[in-house]
Amino acid sequence: MRIRRDRALSLLVIAPSVLAVAIFVYGLIIWTGYISTVKWATLRPDYSPVGLANYMSIFANNRFLMDIRNTVVFTIFFIGASLIIGLLLANLIDRKIRHESIFRSIIVFPMAVSFIVTGVVWKWILSPGLPAVGPTAADPHGVNQLFGLDPATFKWLTDPQVLQLAPDSPAGKVLHDIGLGFVTSPNIGIPVALLSIVLAAVWQMSGFVMILYLAGLRAIPEEIKEAARVDGASEWRVFRHVVFPLLTPITLSAMIILGHISLKIYDLTVAMSGSGPGFATDTPALFMWQTAFRDGEFGRGAAVAIVMLVIIAVVVVPYLVWNRRQGVEA
Amino acid sequence: MKLPSRRILAVISVVALVASACSSSATSAPSTGAASVAPSTAAGVTPIEVVSWWTTGGEASGFNAIIAKFNTDNPTLQVTNSAIAGGAGSNAQAALQNRVLNGNPPDSFQVHMGHELLDTYVTPGYMDNLDDLYAANGWTTQFPQGVLDIVSAKDSSGTVHYYSVPLDIHRANVLWYNKTVFTANSLTPPTTWDQFFTDADALKAKGITPLAVGDNGIWATGMILESILISTLGADGYIGLWNGKTSWTDSKVTDGLNIYKKVLGYVNSDHATLTWDQAADYLIPASAGAQPKAAMTLMGDWAAGEFDNKGFTDYGWMAAPGTDKIYDTLADSFGLPTKAVNKAGVKLFLTLLGSAAGQDIFNPYKGSIPANTTAGNPPASAKQYSTYQKWAMGEWKADAIVPSLEHGAAAAPSWKGAWETAVTSFVANPDVPTLQAALAQACKDASVCK
Numbered sequence: 001m002r003i004r005r006d007r008a009l010s011l012l013v014i015a016p017s018v019l020a021v022a023i024f025v026y027g028l029i030i031w032t033g034y035i036s037t038v039k040w041a042t043l044r045p046d047y048s049p050v051g052l053a054n055y056m057s058i059f060a061n062n063r064f065l066m067d068i069r070n071t072v073v074f075t076i077f078f079i080g081a082s083l084i085i086g087l088l089l090a091n092l093i094d095r096k097i098r099h100e101s102i103f104r105s106i107i108v109f110p111m112a113v114s115f116i117v118t119g120v121v122w123k124w125i126l127s128p129g130l131p132a133v134g135p136t137a138a139d140p141h142g143v144n145q146l147f148g149l150d151p152a153t154f155k156w157l158t159d160p161q162v163l164q165l166a167p168d169s170p171a172g173k174v175l176h177d178i179g180l181g182f183v184t185s186p187n188i189g190i191p192v193a194l195l196s197i198v199l200a201a202v203w204q205m206s207g208f209v210m211i212l213y214l215a216g217l218r219a220i221p222e223e224i225k226e227a228a229r230v231d232g233a234s235e236w237r238v239f240r241h242v243v244f245p246l247l248t249p250i251t252l253s254a255m256i257i258l259g260h261i262s263l264k265i266y267d268l269t270v271a272m273s274g275s276g277p278g279f280a281t282d283t284p285a286l287f288m289w290q291t292a293f294r295d296g297e298f299g300r301g302a303a304v305a306i307v308m309l310v311i312i313a314v315v316v317v318p319y320l321v322w323n324r325r326q327g328v329e330a
Numbered sequence: 331m332k333l334p335s336r337r338i339l340a341v342i343s344v345v346a347l348v349a350s351a352c353s354s355s356a357t358s359a360p361s362t363g364a365a366s367v368a369p370s371t372a373a374g375v376t377p378i379e380v381v382s383w384w385t386t387g388g389e390a391s392g393f394n395a396i397i398a399k400f401n402t403d404n405p406t407l408q409v410t411n412s413a414i415a416g417g418a419g420s421n422a423q424a425a426l427q428n429r430v431l432n433g434n435p436p437d438s439f440q441v442h443m444g445h446e447l448l449d450t451y452v453t454p455g456y457m458d459n460l461d462d463l464y465a466a467n468g469w470t471t472q473f474p475q476g477v478l479d480i481v482s483a484k485d486s487s488g489t490v491h492y493y494s495v496p497l498d499i500h501r502a503n504v505l506w507y508n509k510t511v512f513t514a515n516s517l518t519p520p521t522t523w524d525q526f527f528t529d530a531d532a533l534k535a536k537g538i539t540p541l542a543v544g545d546n547g548i549w550a551t552g553m554i555l556e557s558i559l560i561s562t563l564g565a566d567g568y569i570g571l572w573n574g575k576t577s578w579t580d581s582k583v584t585d586g587l588n589i590y591k592k593v594l595g596y597v598n599s600d601h602a603t604l605t606w607d608q609a610a611d612y613l614i615p616a617s618a619g620a621q622p623k624a625a626m627t628l629m630g631d632w633a634a635g636e637f638d639n640k641g642f643t644d645y646g647w648m649a650a651p652g653t654d655k656i657y658d659t660l661a662d663s664f665g666l667p668t669k670a671v672n673k674a675g676v677k678l679f680l681t682l683l684g685s686a687a688g689q690d691i692f693n694p695y696k697g698s699i700p701a702n703t704t705a706g707n708p709p710a711s712a713k714q715y716s717t718y719q720k721w722a723m724g725e726w727k728a729d730a731i732v733p734s735l736e737h738g739a740a741a742a743p744s745w746k747g748a749w750e751t752a753v754t755s756f757v758a759n760p761d762v763p764t765l766q767a768a769l770a771q772a773c774k775d776a777s778v779c780k
Contacts, residue, residue, distance in 0.1 A: 041744065043427055044454030062768075063751045128600055151599070158600045160758050186759055193602075274546050277602040278758025279751075293424045295747040296450055 036302035054303035065187045067284045073190050075262040077198045086209025094217045108207040119271025122200035126156035156196045160277035164189030191280035209254050216250035256319045263312045284308050378409045378675045382440040383422035385413040392695030400682050407675045430456050435667035437676045443496045443663035444480045446738025452493050458666045459491035472702050476731020494663035495684040498698035502734040503557040503650040503658035506633050507626045508613045523589050523651045530596040533625050542624035543601040544609030548750050549736040554628050555590050561652025562586040565730035572740045574778045578770035587762045607636050614642045634718045635697040657729040660737030699723045748772035
């Protein structure tokens, strides 16, 4: 009887937020999905169904394809670098050094800054200065000035170059012959300017990853490591075969948290370079906003939103399933 | 890290389904007339709410001056300026669209004249026409025909209707230059693109960036291409691009795109991170007598205000190369929403905005020129026009008038979006046939070209 009353009370307490989430998250997702299949392309809502025409039109749009490329590149570099740096920092901090909390605070601090502030500051740092158009006018500032780099080579955010496999290179020709010629299109490659954004994002988030790993490291019982050492394992092998596997849940959680940040990234790129040279730093979120609210094409904008949702779901849902299975086993 | 139990998840999903079913059926019936109750004030004064994106500087001063005059002349009416800050109105437009869509528009609002107004608000049926105001005030003869063409649209029977009152006129195709740089290097400011390249090579050899560009917001490079197309196609040919009479595959378009490609080789390499005003500042030397970073910039005539604010006087101007006697025009205008509460009051206000007296109050502050050709002589006690503005007014009366694409006059916002996509992609892949094909496709997608 008492258990029942507890349950009724807990249901009552969570009901308002469940209802709000149901309406304002799931309800609006369904509504957006519906809008993505109607014609609505001006300010006046037009609910005549068009099937998948909006989706076909955005996938035929070169800008959207570049946005997908940017998202993939950004996600890989951002998560990879944040995890490696975060893990490294966590291990350094975990050496029982003096004044640990001071170092910890300094390293985590960037996370407290808003992405807009990060973006503006890094935009200034990376501002390349004028290129040397003549012998006298080399006028670098920011990081180029600090390290004496040539602004004509180190263009940072302003670099329109996309590192890609050239169609006329030997490898490109081979790929073309076996029917994989699309790999050499400019839509598959690494936009150089985007890496500057990755740099700023990693600066902001790697401290957060460090904290996650530090918590994980501290949770590993000393006895396990001791046992491995007694068995004659070197420190590296202790880390590689004992500590690191035990950190897997932390790594996965960090990947999911960073992953959903990178898939939705908007404020940082807007503050740093907008769409960038040749859409080098454009993102699906920016494309969606402009399509819907500047061009008034709400149907197409909704289609972009749904594609973003699907991409995020592909990353997050397996994690949720895995996480729940862990919970059941425990 | 444990998630809620299976049971709670089930509850959530059931509630989600039920709630979303309710919400979608409720929202699919558009609500109407929710806010068409006139707000009343105690003193018997009827408020008129006008939304603009003029929040700072000369433009805000000018608009407040014109509102003050209206409120003094009409004691029973009270115009309020609900300004929404944001460059070129990008924030204002999103907020405004929401209100119009919800049937709760302000009594009047600022919008670029031309297709930004027509395609966004007029075609879907959110605006009343202003034919009676145009007839009663003689505006059909006071505004140049080029402006009348831009603010009007034909209905299904072919009758022309006017939809907004242009308050100011800006010119997009102006080349600004540092005078000392040109005299010191014995160069003549270019009137053709050939001459531009000759000058640019000489400047580059001296270590000066020839053309400063700040296209952080994309539109600045689009505006350069706009000016180039005007120079290769002429006024009629350029207007034809936007109504289907000129083909986008025309060889003169190809010529323009080739010039554009060449021009991009003479701009500052950090253009993608700069705003237009940061780029304009490249013309200003760091100290008197020093060499500025750049010699020229191609920008709308709001650049004059930027130079004046920075105390820079050593600037000269002329029409962009090859576009002399053509006025690439954009204007801020005000219209009458169908659901405006106090239409009679709004019409009185619009009458003041279109009149010579009203335009002479506002434009000296804004740095633009009056659209009304009978204006241009503000009373001696009021703020006067600058040297640039007097020059521009002379040009305005003599020039052919063409609509600016980048500032909403020439084409629908979605067409402009497609154009900007093509132009920006060109930066990464500078291939003229690809760009020309993309521009031609954009015209087809806009249902203007076949």
